[in-house]
Amino acid sequence: MLFTDPEIGIKKTVDPTAGALGGNRLPKPPPGRYAGSRVFSWLLRLDAERAFTVSLLDKLQRRLGRFAIPHLTLAILSLQVPVYVISLFQPQVLEPIRLVPSLVLQGEFWRLFTFVAVPPEVNIILAYLHFNMFYFMGTILEAQWGTFRYNVFMLVGYVATVAASFLAPELPASNAFLLLSVLLAFAYRYPEFVVNLYFLFPMRVKWIAMLAWGVFAWMMYVGDWNLRLSIGASVLNFFLFFGREILHRMRWSARQMELRRRELVQQNQPRHQCRICGKTEQSHPRMIFRYCSKCAGNPCYCEEHIYDHEHIEEVSV
Ligand SMILES: [Zn+2]
Ligand SMILES: [Zn+2]
Numbered sequence: 102m103l104f105t106d107p108e109i110g111i112k113k114t115v116d117p118t119a120g121a122l123g124g125n126r127l128p129k130p131p132p133g134r135y136a137g138s139r140v141f142s143w144l145l146r147l148d149a150e151r152a153f154t155v156s157l158l159d160k161l162q163r164r165l166g167r168f169a170i171p172h173l174t175l176a177i178l179s180l181q182v183p184v185y186v187i188s189l190f191q192p193q194v195l196e197p198i199r200l201v202p203s204l205v206l207q208g209e210f211w212r213l214f215t216f217v218a219v220p221p222e223v224n225i226i227l228a229y230l231h232f233n234m235f236y237f238m239g240t241i242l243e244a245q246w247g248t249f250r251y252n253v254f255m256l257v258g259y260v261a262t263v264a265a266s267f268l269a270p271e272l273p274a275s276n277a278f279l280l281l282s283v284l285l286a287f288a289y290r291y292p293e294f295v296v297n298l299y300f301l302f303p304m305r306v307k308w309i310a311m312l313a314w315g316v317f318a319w320m321m322y323v324g325d326w327n328l329r330l331s332i333g334a335s336v337l338n339f340f341l342f343f344g345r346e347i348l349h350r351m352r353w354s355a356r357q358m359e360l361r362r363r364e365l366v367q368q369n370q371p372r373h374q375c376r377i378c379g380k381t382e383q384s385h386p387r388m389i390f391r392y393c394s395k396c397a398g399n400p401c402y403c404e405e406h407i408y409d410h411e412h413i414e415e416v417s418v
Contacts, residue, residue, distance in 0.1 A: 162249045169252040174239030177217060177279060178232055185220035185228055195219055200263070202270040213263060216276055234296065235280045238287035245290065254338050258282045261334035269327040278335035285310055285339045375403035377410055 170176060187194050197209075200216035221231045243251040258278040266274030287294070288310030295303045317332050324332075340347075371381030373390035380403045382390060392399045396413040 158250065158253065161253070162247075166249045169249040171248045172240075172243070173248070173252060173255060174236055174243065174283075177239075178236055180218035181220040182232060184218050188220065188222075189225075195222070200266055200274040200276075201272070202267045202274070206270070216274060217259070217279070219276055221277075221280075231280060235283060238283045242283060242286055242290075254282065254286065254342060255279070257338040257341060258335060261337045262331065265327075265330040265334035268330055272327070275331065278338075281313065281335050282338050285313065285336065286342065289339075289343055373401050375406055376400040377406040378403060 184194065184198075198212065198215035198218060200212050201209075205212050221228055223231070239251075242254075246254070262274060262276070262278045266272075284306075288306045292305065292307035292310075294306045296306050296309065297303050317336065320332055321329050371383045374381045375390065380388060382388065385403070389404055390401050391404075391407045392401055393407060393410070393412065396410075397415045398413065400413065402410060
């Protein structure tokens with residue numbers, strides 16, 4: 102009766118906000134008179150939500166896509182590598198380009214941008230490894246996501262790091278978020294990829310990422326609020342890009358575990374159980390169980406009760 106109602110029929114065809122017509126707004130669910138309508142409307146909402154987050158980046162891309170910097174990884178490296186080489190001979194070259202918020206507030210605004218060029222201050226082998234990994238993983242992520250998405254990912258890390266650094270204005274901020282967030286995103290996408298540390302130790306990238314997460318967790322626990330915020334800033338982009346997917350996976354695996362649990366419970370349930378006394382093939386392994394064909398529904402009985410029970414009458418409809 103519901104779908105022959107002329108009023109609803111007209112509403113359905115003329116409503117321009119209906120999801121099937123491509124709008125992002127929620128279609129009005131029909132009045133919930135049939136079973137499962139709440140589930141139905143919940144599913145619609147879930148789908149609209151997903152469409153929104155995908156289309157937000159797409160919309161931004163249409164407007165701002167032309168400002169995206171292609172080969173961003175290479176661009177950053179073309180700043181860091183020369184600065185690293187110079188700093189080997191002139192370590193003081195790094196001082197004026199670091200991000201020290203208190204000095205930015207005194208007018209040294211270039212520091213907001215130049216700190217991206219500060220290379221990792223480690224020995225040559227580690228620095229080479231750093232540059233190599235950053236180049237390799239960054240280019241792959243850019244190829245997978247497209248230039249614009251990759252730019253947004255890095256920009257979120259940059260803005261969050263700069264914002265967090267102003268909470269401890271005297272300390273120079275680190276640009277470790279560059280390699281870190283690329284490493285975490287890469288390891289999430291390609292966990293089985295093998296990296297040759299020092300060209301000697303092959304290591305799956307997921308273990309490196311696990312190690313990084315472990316160190317973060319430990320620093321979050323023992324560190325002060327400045328440290329916590331700067332760590333939070335360098336992983337914010339990771340959670341913005343992957344959080345929804347991770348939540349989805351967690352829900353899915355929780356459901357799988359629940360299904361598995363039910364399966365196991367069912368496996369342990371007896372297959373034969375006497376309707377009268379409740380004996381099962383588990384409690385009485387030697388007993389033979391039989392099913393009465395004269396009872397309605399053919400219930401199960403033990404050896405004794407198969408001949409000694411009142412038959413269940415068929416319930417007439
Ligand atoms: Zn029995
Ligand atoms: Zn019977």
